[in-house]
Structures are given as C-alpha cells and as structure tokens.
Amino acid sequence: MTPLLELDRISKRFGGLHALADVSFTVACGEILGLIGPNGAGKTTLFNCISGLHPPSSGTILYAGSGGLMRINGRKPEQMTALGIARTFQNIRLFNSLTVLDNVRIARHCRTHANFVRAVLRTRFQRAEEQAIVEAAMERLRFVGLAHHALADAGNLAYGDQRRLEIARALATEPRLLLLDEPAAGMNPRETRRLVDLIQAIVATGVTVILIEHDMKLVMSICRRLVVLDHGTHIAEGPPAAIRENPRVIEAYLGRGAVHA
Numbered sequence: 001m002t003p004l005l006e007l008d009r010i011s012k013r014f015g016g017l018h019a020l021a022d023v024s025f026t027v028a029c030g031e032i033l034g035l036i037g038p039n040g041a042g043k044t045t046l047f048n049c050i051s052g053l054h055p056p057s058s059g060t061i062l063y064a065g066s067g068g069l070m071r072i073n074g075r076k077p078e079q080m081t082a083l084g085i086a087r088t089f090q091n092i093r094l095f096n097s098l099t100v101l102d103n104v105r106i107a108r109h110c111r112t113h114a115n116f117v118r119a120v121l122r123t124r125f126q127r128a129e130e131q132a133i134v135e136a137a138m139e140r141l142r143f144v145g146l147a148h149h150a151l152a153d154a155g156n157l158a159y160g161d162q163r164r165l166e167i168a169r170a171l172a173t174e175p176r177l178l179l180l181d182e183p184a185a186g187m188n189p190r191e192t193r194r195l196v197d198l199i200q201a202i203v204a205t206g207v208t209v210i211l212i213e214h215d216m217k218l219v220m221s222i223c224r225r226l227v228v229l230d231h232g233t234h235i236a237e238g239p240p241a242a243i244r245e246n247p248r249v250i251e252a253y254l255g256r257g258a259v260h261a
C-alpha cells in the first residue's frame, strides 16, 4: 500500500484531559478508512489535528508530498487545504444567507491567483478567473447533484442537501484527502443511500477518504478497513468483519460484561 497519511503517536491534551493518547495508524492512497468509536473517543479531535485546527500536543503527522512523506504538524488550516486536505464538520458550517453556488465559489478561491489589486481593477485576468471559478463550482454542484439549487440560499436547502453542499465545498478545494465528520448524521435512509453512492464516486476520482460515522451499517458497507478509538486511544484496526467480533470494541461500545453476555 502507498501511504498518503501516517500518524505516529499523536496525542492531544486539553488541560488535564487526554483527548488523544499515542494514536498511530496509516491511511493508504485511494482507500475509504472508517474512524469509529463511542462518543468522546477523540475522533473529531483527530480530524482537528490533521486539518490544522488544533495542532497535536505531541506526535508526528506525515503526509505524502511530491518529494515523499513530509512532516506537516503545526501547519495552519489554510496550509493544510493547500496541501490537499479538506474536511466537513459534524455541525454543518455553511453561509446560510449566501447562495449554494457562492458557498462553493468561496471555497474555490484557495486554488486561484486573485489578489486585491487585480480584484479592484477588474482586469481581464481577474474576469477570466472569476468565470473559471463559477464553472469549477458548478461542476462540483453537478457532481453532488445540487446544480439545480445553485441560486437558492444555502439555508433553505433540505438537511441532506446541506450536507452534500458541505461536501461540494470541500471538493472545490481539489483535495487528495477528504475528512468526512459524520456526513450521514440526521439523514433519512434515502439520503444515506445517496451519500454512499456519492462517497464511492468521490473515491473513484482518486480522492482518499477518512470517514467518521456512527451509522455502523454505512461504515461496514463502505469501508474495507476501520480504526477504532476509545477514550483517546487506538484500540483496534482491521476489516469490518474482524472489528465486529473484536472483544475490546464490543466492550467499548456496550460496556464491560457485554463480551461474555
């Protein structure tokens, strides 16, 4: 397997709380890796470390760049985005009063060369680039099935559509690694089925995905490999069938005694 991301003994402390303790695992190029664990296990904290929102307290994050694996600890979120790491959030973070198209256009700006002077002067370069941004944004909206809502306010979209808009926005940054934080939360079964198709279509384009999800049916069906966290520690890793039978995982989810019940 060719590694895209390697986490080596990542720890994160908030005061006296060890949200993550020595978490290590590797993500291969092109896979959908499921990251699961009970509430408070440290899953979102790990996404925050990888995406630069909260740098780890210790440990190393390695990411495959053009010259091989490089250490990316401590880079800011916009630098992580420029490296090709994009994410969605557990609580949807859209600009509700902007249109669906504008939400994606804003994200797209990280891949452009616009600057203040060009913007004020409205140079031909600037106008051409703006046009390219709109086209690229529309392409992402078509990809997630939201092109027909392009001019609607984001806040007026149905819940499942808002989640897919978040994904379109992340895709607009041209990621190599996409971190999806509970994308199926609050979705009905039909929306969840569409989400599964969408995630598979994203991976088919060459993007690697790490998926945090509490919907076990979804995770087990879409991921060939799972990593399980509990109380900030890595307790298991492997294919869904083995994880389902793993006594430490059963205990983490159901409590002591469940293993022998």
Ligand SMILES: Nc1ncnc2c1ncn2[C@@H]1O[C@H](COP(=O)(O)OP(=O)(O)OP(=O)(O)O)[C@@H](O)[C@H]1O
Pocket: 014, 017, 019, 037, 038, 039, 040, 041, 042, 043, 044, 045, 046, 090
């Ligand atoms: N910014 C923060 N400041 C202090 N404590 C935090 C912060 N972020 C997370 N925590 C704590 O770290 C622990 C791990 O939280 P985290 O949100 O990463 O868990 P999770 O596995 O994503 O949970 P859930 O499945 O409920 O979303 C929790 O005890 C949480 O309260």
